[in-house]
Amino acid sequence: MSAKKTKKAPAKKPATAKRSSAAKASARSAKISRSASQRIHALSRMGGNFCEDTEKLQGVLNTIKDTAAPLAVRMTALQTMLSASFSASNFNACRPDFLATLRSVAADKNMEIRERVLGILSREHDGYTQQVLMEGLRDPAKALLPPEKALQLLSYDIHADAYPLARKIVQNPPNEAAKREALRLLAADAGSAPMFEKLLKNKKEAVDVRQLSAAALNALAPEKLQQHARTIVLDKSEGDQLKATSLTAITHFADEAAMAKDNTLYKGVDKLRTAASSPALKRVSRQFLAKYSR
Secondary structure (H helix, E strand, O other): OOOOOOOOOOOOOOHHHHHHHHHHHHHHHHHHHHHHHHHHHHHHOOOOOOOOOHHHHHHHHHHHHOOOOOHHHHHHHHHHHHHHHHHOOOHHHOHHHHHHHHHHOOOOOOHHHHHHHHHHHHHOOOHHHHHHHHHHHHOHHHOOOOHHHHHHHHHHHOOOOHHHHHHHHHHOOOOHHHHHHHHHHHOOOHHHHHHHHHHHHOOOOOHHHHHHHHHHHHHHOHHHHHHHHHHHHHOOOOOHHHHHHHHHHHHHHOOHHHHHHOHHHHHHHHHHHHHOOOHHHHHHHHHHHHHOOO
């Protein structure tokens, strides 16, 4: 009967070989780091007058598009173009190329690049970007940014098409941050006044949501705000924070003749001046009483 053959264990690499491999990897990393640092330095020293130099311009734009380049290098190239846009008198000549480059990386795999680029395009009132952001709100699978960030960027150049999307998000928000950004966007929409009125009256809503609603109503339907603000100030179940917001609106924006005759409100505010636990509410109570002193 033949003896069983035993497998030989794989030979271990000598420790010196491991150290040599690690040293090579470290050297490569250091070389890449030096290269990136040199590129960043060169980009930072370019100044803004390169629009007429086709080779330099394309070099910077290609760096922004280069997905293989380190993020820091790409961001520096982007900042170089932005600096030129602010300082170079001839930047309009290369603006179309710059915007085309930004659109080409709007869906970049790196979120930081995407967010920065879409922000720049939004401030440029770029129609393509508006459509991309709204498409992402309609279909989250196509979204390039989180909904709260997309709504924030849409507010730079609001189109009527964005309002229905924002209302849907308020009704069924993916998160609280998105709900708040949707409310900020809708603060410019007169048709949303009834929604803000409903939110302000709803005691189950978060205080900051109700405060946002009060600010929006002050612009869209000030008479409605005054009506609800008075109710809130006199309601013992309301918190000091919202009372302070409401009383501030009354003190600064209410009809003075009507306030001078409102003894019920005056007495209620006089009680708050001493009974309130919030320093902010006490302060605005004193302001109201000084303005409408009896």
